[in-house]
Each structure stands twice: as structure tokens, then as C-alpha cells.
């Protein structure tokens with residue numbers, strides 16, 4: 356059993372003990388994921404670039420909590436849709452590697468169609 360599968364099992368058990376599966380359709384899981392990502396963004400909202408490292412230190416626990424929320428909903432969304440997390444990440448990164456070949460993208464933050 357992978358760590359990801361073990362985590363997903365833990366989340367599903369947590370959900371099922373509370374009879375929350377009825378609320379966890381793809382639409383609401385996607386919305387919840389997006390809201391939690393926004394809560395992560397909110398920690399950095401209006402901070403100047405030179406303040407970001409300080410925010411990372413001062414708000415470390417809050418950042419961890421919000422990132423955990425994002426990952427929880429991502430795992431539950433994957434479970435709901437029968438998606439194997441490791442497989443979809445590897446497949447997507449293969450596509451990203453083709454869009455961003457090392458020789459063209461190294462050290463650049465340019466979008467693939469501008470390389």
C-alpha cells in the first residue's frame with residue numbers, strides 16, 4: 356500500500372464516520388479545493404516580494420494547515436473520480452517535460468508557447 360493510498364483510506368474513514376460522502380460530489384470537492392487554495396493565497400495577499408520569506412517563517416503553521424486542506428480535497432477528489440494520484444502526476448509531468456524541455460526551459464519562467 357502506498358503512502359498516498361494509506362492517506363486516502365484515512366480520509367475516507369474520517370469522512371464515512373461523519374456520513375459526509377453525501378456532500379462530496381466532484382463539484383463541491385473541486386470548489387472546496389479551490390477555496391482552500393485561496394485561503395493559502397490569502398496568507399500572502401498584499402505582501403511585498405521582499406516580505407514573502409518572513410511570512411513563510413511567521414505563518415508556517417497556518418501555511419501547513421491550508422496546504423493540508425488543499426491536499427485533503429485533492430486526494431478526496433481523486434478518490435471520487437477513481438484517479439490514481441501517482442499515475443496522473445507522472446503522466447502530467449511527462450506532458451510538462453515535453454512542453455518544457457530542459458534545453459529550452461532551464462532557468463526560465465516563460466510559458467511553453469513563448470519558449
Ligand SMILES: [Mg+2]
Pocket residue numbers: 391394420421424
Ligand atoms: Mg482552510
